[in-house]
Amino acid sequence: MNRQIARLGLVGVALVAALIVATTYWQTWASAGLADRQDNEIQRVAQFSIKRGLIRASDGTILASNRIKKVGGQKLYLRRYPQGGLFSHVVGYSTQSRSRAGLESSMNDYLTGANRNLDTVLKTTLDRIRGATITGNDLWLTMRPGPQRLAMRELAGKCGSVVALDPRTGKVLVMASRPTYDPNLVEKDFNRINNIRATCRPAAPLLNRATDGLYTPGSTFKVVTASAALDSGRFTPQSRFFDPGYCIEYGKQVRNAGNPEAPETFGSVDLITGLEHSINSVFCNIGKAIGAGKILGYAKRYGFYEDPPLETPANERSPSGLYKNGELFRPSDPRTQVDPGRLAFGQERMLATPLQMAMVAAGVGNKGVVMEPFVVDRITNPNGGVVTRTKPRKLRRAVSRQTAQELTQMMEGAVQSGTGTAAQIPGVPVAGKTGTAETGIPGRYTSWFISFAPANAPRVAVAVVLQDQTGFGGQVAAPIAKDVMQAILAGKANP
């Protein structure tokens, strides 16, 4: 019988060995994947025992802090957002039942002290051994509360977004999106967020329209087309065009803005006037001359067709570009697949995020160099020491210095005597471009304004978008851009 017993013994031992192998699988191999699952609350709950790092605006205003709750003898650090819905699209939320969003999600490692920087690793390990509460690192954002508050106030009751960048560094100074939500309600009263009413459909209060909202850029895109026209050497600001009120494409008239029966007609104009008065036929003809491929090429230089670099989660950012059936469309043969005339003035399935259009304005203002936008200025440990500091990084040069200068002059003209006069700031030269994009519904437009100031040495670049407007970009969006720029420039003068 002993031979049978030995064999059965092997089976018995193998059964237990299989358990060790299976445990190893779940605890090592499968562990990370399971921790990220939406319905897995354990890791999130466990991380509430960590004293999560604070999130602060550039002047130290606290955007996210902790509220201590005792459960079963354990201290839990739950989140509190003192600024309510003012910064919610960037800061996001950290909850048990609805997981995390915004920087609370993407910067979770830093906020919980799980980042791999040596001094953090040493400190958290020591805390863990001592049984002390682990404390996360604090985020200091580049955002300015005053201008942010102003932008949110001006957007109130509308659907839209304002993005303001420092063109020299890429710092995000303002990132406003409406409708917004109160992150303090996410855990307890999510229905109130879901049932919000707005002038647009869907209201999508959780959507960060600044980085994830895609809108037809309309005439603001003419800056990109003009970049291509000038930088390629095919046109100069003085190149002349004849505008009969329309441009002929594929044998059909593409009309200028205004009353369809009697569109604006300018006759013989140069490119400067074409941009100042946003004449569609001029850009339509440029588009036909240089081709869609060239325009898209310059758009890519400004950052189109790539996820805009920012610290927020990747799924809260969308690339700008041509879209087809809800997907980014990369034409293999732009000459036959894209209508160059309509693309030239920002229609033709072209969609852009407010952040992207702010990058265009900032790139022109910064002498042709686009900087990578960033919103986390520095991360500090609980003692105040700096863990990392973001260094401004160049995304790439979009156009030559000379082209940038010519574009700046043309955009200044648009504010001085063109479509964007509402953005004038007394004593400060402003460069800007309006946009009024068709939405497919007659009488309803997406209104845009992009600008930077002071035009000769810009310290701020802004993009404003408003959904479902009846007014033109120059009438509704330009005043908001002006106020935000003014607030930012004033703040710099007396900090």
Added chain:
Amino acid sequence: MTYRNRELANLVVVGILTALGFASVYIARQDIVSTASLSYAGFFFALYLAAHLVARLTVPYADPYLLPMAALLTAIGLTEIYRLNPTDAFRQGLWIVVALCAFALTLFLLKHDYRRLESYKYLFGLSAIALLVLPALPVLGTSVNGARLWVHVGSLQFQPGELAKVFLIVFLAGYLREKREVLAQGRLKDFGPLLLIWGGAMLVLIETNDLGSALLYFGIFLAMLYVATGRFLYVGLGIGLFLAGAFAVYHYVEHVRERITIWLHPWTDHAVYCAINGKLLPRQDCASYQLVKSLYSVSHGSWFGTGLGKGTFRTTGGGELIPYLNTDFIYSALAQELGLVGVAALLLVYMLFVSRGFKIAMLADDGFSKLLAIGLTFAFALQTFIIVGGILRLIPLTGITLPFISYGGSSVVANFVLLAGLLLVSNRANAERE
């Protein structure tokens, strides 16, 4: 060193480990746990010293590792139960006292010659069946989680299946010892009683809706049949019959079918019909909720675990994150707090226990003793595999207890009787060699 001195030395080590375990729970949860918790360790050590003295008197030559290992496992279980729910730990402590009494009683009654049990084999067999049928009786039985496994007498709750397991092994050891030559010849008429047992196991499965116990009883039976006859054919035939039976049950019993579905597809991306509340929900939020939450708990432990007393089992609102932690899912609680390093060590203790059991069977010199030892040992190994394998999604999850660790009186008592049996066999074999 003599057998018993070695056992004492091992027990001292276990005592120190137990004290450390309770101390770490105390440190981690000072706010709600009192210093009285440390007295558990002292109480526990005293209890096992008593058990050791009983062993000294009754089975001086028995294996010196089994009792310390059982002590270690119960200590780990008690520490974790204490960490989860101090009130349950108190009751479990009482059950351990009862179990050690049963342990002592078994040893004292059978110290001269346990082999006389062989003559009562049919009595054991019948009692086993009676115990198994008990929960199916309308007045006494209660259903927990869709499986009828419990007997209620007043406020007392008992799971008779646990004891039936030991009785069944005694019966099989006696029966197979007597019939092994005949059975090995393979004449069909000799298989009558065995087919009867197969039918019994299937009936139990259908009556109690419990796949786990059926698998356990049938596994024990096949293992013992194989050792007795040495014929693989029977094992193959047995497995085939079991699968056929299980397949039929799968088709006719909703509860079993659901268990299999949960096992194969615990996560769904789309909403499916939820029988619990009639809504449409992803399966992980409904039928496979327990399994999935417990897997999350295991995986959260990672390499080194959160540390005893530091695991996450409750939501920020204080609600339960993982159901049935004390009993069926205690392994997932341990896996989270001790990590891979800890539970791998724990499983190695189980493995060691199993290998000692098989060694005892090898050393025993008569058929009844050998069969008894492998029956008891294999039952222990298979039960561990069925519950932990269920938690780890190796096999469909069924609610049976983890030997020595899970909260539950009947389980602890039955396992200490099982331990007493192994010590008796070991004592006899070693005494004859001395």
